[in-house]
Amino acid sequence: MAASSPISNTVYVGPFVHSESLSTLEIQERGAIFVDSDGIIRHVEKDIQEGDLPNLIQQKGDSWTDAKIVEITGTGFFFPGFIDTHVHAPQHPNTGLFGKTTLLDWLQKYTFPMESSFSKLPLAHRVYQNFVSRTLSHGTTTAAYYATIHVPATNALADICLARGQRALVGRVCMNSDLSPEYYRDSSTETSYADSKASIDYIRSIDPKGEIVKPIITPRFAPSCTPDCLNAMGRLAKETDTHVQTHISENKGEIELVKELFPDSKSYADVYDTHGLLTDKTILAHAVHLTPEERKLVLQRKSKISHCPASNTAITSGCAPIRDLLDEGHTIGLGTDVSGGNSPSVLENVRQAIWVSRHLCLQTSKDKAKLSTEEALFLATRGGAAVVGMQDKVGGFEVGMEWDAQMISLGVVGEDGCRDGAFKEGPVDVFGWESWSDLVEKWVYSGDDRNTVAVWVKGRLVHRTGRFSGAERVATP
């Protein structure tokens, strides 16, 4: 993969699509985005006409005259890279294995045995290399990863993300309570603190400016940690000014358990707050059953929410009330939550977010619960960027932002009904009469990784299929 090759000034030419606001997409049918060798967007030109490009390039000055041109023609478009705000990389081999379990028995039956095996570094390397390839192939340019309790394996995940060029928050999982089996937990609060700190230090040593990989403090969830361990994590977050991620209010059994374990706390959210873990750099996964008071507290603390619709359905957790949370002003992104979720694809979770919102509409008879295509795509890009604190860097195509993008290409049906390459071009069939807005909808509701033919992070090509040559001019069908 080209992740280590030097990059040159590049002009990306063709249609591009990104969120203008929560409810509107900008569909630019013919644009040119000028990206410098640092991966920064320097100019964005819209509505350009056939033959304009040479002039436009010349106007931008000498540094652009030799720029590489990556052009889409036909039915493709550029779209911002997806941001997966909640994903467990070591659970990837368990994807699709959950039977009829719900959270607490699923953890014991599937999750802990798998994660504990990451004490073996070669195994960790194998799974993480595979999984980072997978998520990149789905257009995920940034991921907030949970690793395991093991420092070497966690650091290996950070190494792999850095080498492959995928932006990542990488968290060593902290869990010391006896909810976890003896074979898979931190032996003490001191170990929790020291190991979490060691991983933070390592990740900061390999990417001192945090341009690609950053550490994130990761107490698994309240029941996994003793109160003093939660306090230690809160202290560590403050001392090191680090992001925090954890789970909240995913499942009703879990909420009852938190009440039992923390009888003096006012609520689940209050447990995190009183242990210094509810900060403006905290990502809370799920938030399915938060009370109004908890929602207010999360909002006051400016903590962020990762909505994991596929997982919430697969392990029967519930339907997170995203419309209400949005109306209240929460910052929300999407999480695949592999392997509670059955797919590493954020695009699949865009669909699932829409399905879950329709089920909420059915339950409540409130039509406004329904998320639109535009809203779900916003959550997957700009929403996610805000959740990981990168809203000024990624999630859209504006001057000054960085080029984290995917090239989408759709398959065109021939006059005889046939498709080139026997569907190698993926599951979307374009007949030629569709509007641009139809093409985007078709991609959202039927597309998959085959439609993501190239992926860039900070201007660097980090994934491509055989259909993207990397050549100066790219003609997609």
Place this chain on the structure above:
Amino acid sequence: MAASSPISNTVYVGPFVHSESLSTLEIQERGAIFVDSDGIIRHVEKDIQEGDLPNLIQQKGDSWTDAKIVEITGTGFFFPGFIDTHVHAPQHPNTGLFGKTTLLDWLQKYTFPMESSFSKLPLAHRVYQNFVSRTLSHGTTTAAYYATIHVPATNALADICLARGQRALVGRVCMNSDLSPEYYRDSSTETSYADSKASIDYIRSIDPKGEIVKPIITPRFAPSCTPDCLNAMGRLAKETDTHVQTHISENKGEIELVKELFPDSKSYADVYDTHGLLTDKTILAHAVHLTPEERKLVLQRKSKISHCPASNTAITSGCAPIRDLLDEGHTIGLGTDVSGGNSPSVLENVRQAIWVSRHLCLQTSKDKAKLSTEEALFLATRGGAAVVGMQDKVGGFEVGMEWDAQMISLGVVGEDGCRDGAFKEGPVDVFGWESWSDLVEKWVYSGDDRNTVAVWVKGRLVHRTGRFSGAERVATP
């Protein structure tokens, strides 16, 4: 495609998986299925050992000594072809286009304009060729198709299914009421009858024994037809002993409309019953909101139910109570309901059936609402076969049944974490430690058409990807 080449006696060797009952799968790790040149399964051998095959073949007599051998090694398996019990072929170009509409406005906004364009035969050819390729690529060996009101285009769909070797019930859509726009409806009951009869006669002329294609009488749904038109269709069904398909109780607005339009009927189901359309050869799509009395009536009449979970979610119709319907003894299969449903894949609808059942569980707090993987696969194969009246022919691998099957192949992760062919082998990652039951679950929850490398109907190869050579011995990874 090999659909027209002669077929020889063939022994399919390797793991095979099919439903033993509603709740159990038989996973045979090493079997041999002997299929004759008519596509009939003549012998099924189980638990065969390395080196046994030559002896086993010899024991079966001279006609098998020159048989072709199609063998799977590694992580692949044979699985029965899927049966799509409800799908609108002409709506394929609209897949993914529904916005936030529900049934009645969706019909007016998206469906009727698209279907009306099938008066142009070249357009119909283009879409139908494409769609039959698509459904075959997803392993759909039998489909109950709705076409449009146009006789030539409907007949063209039957021609294409026959030529491509896909089993199909093909129905000219009958609709004469003013619910449909003037530009797209039958001009009178006489036209409805004559055109439906013409299409039945044509389809019976091209496949007199109905081995591959059969006609099906298709009154769109009660509100689309005047009472005398429904009567005419009931009469036609009786006169010609033909299957019937229609929609029932999909959406609450639709149910209200039926009450208004048929004030003398006891219920929606009663409308069909009193017009001679509730027979043991009737397929009722959706059945989301049936009353207990209607369910009893459907059961008494031995009519069948097509469950369309993706569609019911996408256009916010509701959650069909499949567990209750199964407990009552209804015959149920799965339908993709393209383009109310967003995917032509029955496998995707296996997942969606499971998701919908989990949402029902969340709403009712009844854990038993949840469908298991095994149950959903049963609906997709044996259940569907019973819905289309072919339970003795297809849906499983027993002696005397016909070879409608798909070869499933899963991708194996290398020791270095890499995958051959950059994920061309599809979305399932196998690490090597999985049980056979895990492999099936991984396929169900993460697989797609890339994992269906070859498809047979009645012994004939009707689809293959580049990964299946058709050679005598096939080594899948």
